[in-house]
Amino acid sequence: MPSSEIAPSAAPPVARLIEAFHRLPGIGPKSAQRLTYHLIRMPLEEAQEFAAAILGVKEKVVLCDTCANLSESAECLICGDLQRDRTRICVVEEPLDVVAVERARVYSGLYHVLHGAISPVNGIGPNDLKLRELLERLRDGSVNEVIVATNPNLEGEATAMYIQQLIGPLGVLVTRLARGLPSGSDIEYADDSTLAHALASRSEIPTHGGDS
Amino acid sequence: MIGCTLTSKRPIIYTTDAVVVRASDLGEADRIITLVTPVHGLIRGVAKAARKPGSKLGGHLDLLRHVNVSVRETRSLHGLSQVSTVNGFRGLREDLDRFSRASYVSEMAERFSVENGANQPLFRMLIQVLGSLESTQNPDMVVHYFGMRLLQLNGFAPELTRCVETGAELEPANHLYSAERGGLVSNDARSVGESALLPAGLNTIKVLRFLSRTDVERADRMQVGEEENRQISRILRAQIHHILDRGLRSEAFMDEVRTRPARNGGTGKSEIASTQ
Numbered sequence: 001m002p003s004s005e006i007a008p009s010a011a012p013p014v015a016r017l018i019e020a021f022h023r024l025p026g027i028g029p030k031s032a033q034r035l036t037y038h039l040i041r042m043p044l045e046e047a048q049e050f051a052a053a054i055l056g057v058k059e060k061v062v063l064c065d066t067c068a069n070l071s072e073s074a075e076c077l078i079c080g081d082l083q084r085d086r087t088r089i090c091v092v093e094e095p096l097d098v099v100a101v102e103r104a105r106v107y108s109g110l111y112h113v114l115h116g117a118i119s120p121v122n123g124i125g126p127n128d129l130k131l132r133e134l135l136e137r138l139r140d141g142s143v144n145e146v147i148v149a150t151n152p153n154l155e156g157e158a159t160a161m162y163i164q165q166l167i168g169p170l171g172v173l174v175t176r177l178a179r180g181l182p183s184g185s186d187i188e189y190a191d192d193s194t195l196a197h198a199l200a201s202r203s204e205i206p207t208h209g210g211d212s
Numbered sequence: 213m214i215g216c217t218l219t220s221k222r223p224i225i226y227t228t229d230a231v232v233v234r235a236s237d238l239g240e241a242d243r244i245i246t247l248v249t250p251v252h253g254l255i256r257g258v259a260k261a262a263r264k265p266g267s268k269l270g271g272h273l274d275l276l277r278h279v280n281v282s283v284r285e286t287r288s289l290h291g292l293s294q295v296s297t298v299n300g301f302r303g304l305r306e307d308l309d310r311f312s313r314a315s316y317v318s319e320m321a322e323r324f325s326v327e328n329g330a331n332q333p334l335f336r337m338l339i340q341v342l343g344s345l346e347s348t349q350n351p352d353m354v355v356h357y358f359g360m361r362l363l364q365l366n367g368f369a370p371e372l373t374r375c376v377e378t379g380a381e382l383e384p385a386n387h388l389y390s391a392e393r394g395g396l397v398s399n400d401a402r403s404v405g406e407s408a409l410l411p412a413g414l415n416t417i418k419v420l421r422f423l424s425r426t427d428v429e430r431a432d433r434m435q436v437g438e439e440e441n442r443q444i445s446r447i448l449r450a451q452i453h454h455i456l457d458r459g460l461r462s463e464a465f466m467d468e469v470r471t472r473p474a475r476n477g478g479t480g481k482s483e484i485a486s487t488q
Contacts, residue, residue, distance in 0.1 A: 026239035120315035120462035121234055121322070153235075154275040154305060161308045165472075182265035191271030192300045
């Protein structure tokens with residue numbers, strides 16, 4: 001939508017900023033207007049910081065040569081950390097998924113970011129993902145396990161199946177994140193697929209040895 | 213007559229059966245869902261917080277699910293709530309080949325559907341074909357059946373008995389197919405026709421006629437040769453492309469999966485290990 005339609009009576013610089021915000025995902029015309037007028041009221045130093053942060057992201061952030069995660073140099077901090085388990089690679093759809101897994105503090109291996117998932121109806125096929133780069137990383141035989149952590153929806157599952165078919169012949173163990181009921185949810189609202197996975201992956205309730 | 217209820221008295225909130233044919237992210241945790249429905253045609257709605265792990269909607273509103281959903285109409289995107297799964301088509305979720313074909317079928321259904329355009333036969337056929345694709349050993353024919361019946365349902369039935377150039381009844385022989393004219397062209401009339409004519413052998417023509425008057429179970433049992441299969445695929449695709457004025461996005465992935473070397477015994481079924 002051109003700026004003249006979003007904010008017909010606004011001054012041209014204001015209209016341009018509204019239009020710029022409106023181009024961001026999830027920002028409608030009203031939100032774009034609110035953000036713009038918030039910025040107008042912001043102190044100049046803060047606005048300059050904000051602008052510099054945007055420019056910094058565009059000028060300094062590149063994709064890691066190894067894992068395709070966002071990085072400030074050719075090798076990201078995770079790939080450059082020699083303390084990490086280099087025999088495991090966790091494959092995720094987006095850089096934000098790396099942040100989510102890291103937040104859990106339970107995984108110390110490496111990552112590989114696909115930058116999407118197979119989505120036939122959107123015209124996204126395997127060649128649009130960083131799959132060739134993943135294959136290259138497995139060639140030297142140092143990786144024992146690939147953990148597929150794509151989203152637990154149909155497109156994520158399809159991507160996982162494709163990865164399994166692609167790298168299975170290399171003899172590398174391919175595992176998938178467990179699927180089941182999320183903490184805090186109600187069973188009555190669970191869909192059949194989630195319940196089926198939860199039942200299939202049920203586990204014994206541990207007993208406490210000190211009771212006897 | 214299709215059960216169309218396009219009157220101004222249509223309730224603002226209603227419940228409908230639907231198949232999820234498209235989903236995309238919106239904002240922090242919402243999803244925009246596109247549904248094919250029997251009475252209300254194509255519906256685009258927002259499922260609030262559907263991407264959050266504890267969402268009551270997210271699991272049900274995944275792609276290629278037959279669901280029952282409550283729709284609250286608005287002027288732009290409708291609100292979706294109270295979703296339950298009627299059929300999750302699990303067989304499509306565990307096999308890459310079946311998934312690719314189901315994606316193709318659902319994209320065809322979406323492209324031939326319009327908002328507020330009731331099409332109960334299309335919806336019924338979509339459910340039947342997705343169900344069939346879960347277990348069929350003959351997926352090519354099931355997809356061909358869907359393509360042919362979709363053309364018929366939307367008033368684009370290919371002319372398979374008379375030459376579209378001369379109007380003469382076709383002799384039982386090899387002929388050609390013109391997507392532009394929407395039917396077979398007699399071999400004798402080929403010089404009159406346009407350049408993009410596709411070969412249609414006698415057996416191909418017989419199978420196309422069979423597909424135009426059969427049901428999905430019989431189509432599933434029909435065995436055809438490789439050449440006939442290829443010709444039918446090219447003819448139906450060309451016809452669909454001509455009507456839609458573009459190709460379908462899911463074709464490339466379906467073709468890639470189909471032509472990849474068979475793995476896992478050729479079923480395409482996933483064998484990802486569990487660490488448990």
